[in-house]
Amino acid sequence: MKAKIIITPKKAVLDPQGKTVQSALAHMGYTEVGAVHVGKYIEIELTDTDRAKATTQIDEACHKLLSNPVIEDYKLDIE
């Protein structure tokens, strides 16, 4: 099994990276482009096969270490 985690800055938090990428895209002629948010992707290989247990554990790890709930949101998928 694998845990796939997508971490993005919260909407209210200043995202200068996203803004810079957005304006670069606009300069390149991609005029239809709206707000850009730059985040992180983390993949964790799991040896355990108990899906429910893995979800609980990785969700806790997302909250404690992998993301900072003050500034980031995360989305966890176990495959």
Place this chain on the structure above:
Amino acid sequence: MNFAVLQFPASNCDQDAVHALRNVFGHSARLVWHKESSLGNVDAVIIPGGFSYGDYLRTGAIARFSPVMQAVQAFAAQGGLVLGICNGFQILCEAGMLPGALIRNRSLQFRCEHVFIKTATTNSPFTSAIPAGKLLRVPIAHGEGCYYADEATLAKLREDDQILWRYVNAPGEATEHSNPNGSVDNIAGICNEKRNVAGLMPHPERACESILGSDDGRLIFESLFTALNRELSKAA
């Protein structure tokens, strides 16, 4: 007085802090490695600047789980004084010992220069010796110093007088131009609700001798010494 200066892999202002404490102020300072689970017999803790654990994941994110930080949490819970400078501030926020977070500078650039900060309150062990209206000229050196907190947290910081310093211009006004990193409300440093834990992005330890271009940072350390002296004489 006995100070503990924490040392993580990739701390790089630990020796500056030790130099200031030992050689400029004549106190005892011990470097405490991140794997140690005890601080020993110390009166205050300095968490220095640097790039602990390579700033991997987020600044300060991994350092907060080190054994030494568990000891710092226990020390602070008993009322011990803790000052986090630059990366130390980031670690304290990640550890939840200070509210909010520090994110990428608005300019996306690393800023390394001297700035002015204005003390917002002298009601703290970190600011009590700073004369009213005195601006401190201190260096900054960071890429992720943009202080962020949501509206409710900010309102509480203001209400409880927890904002210690703001970035200002030479006349002492907190303007957008004087804000080097995009911090909300020009915040350069804050303390916790109990007022015994503080963090700031500028480096007072690098501004304790005039040969370094400014000795305004002394006032922050002198505030700390005054508070510690008061506590030590109370205990005696």
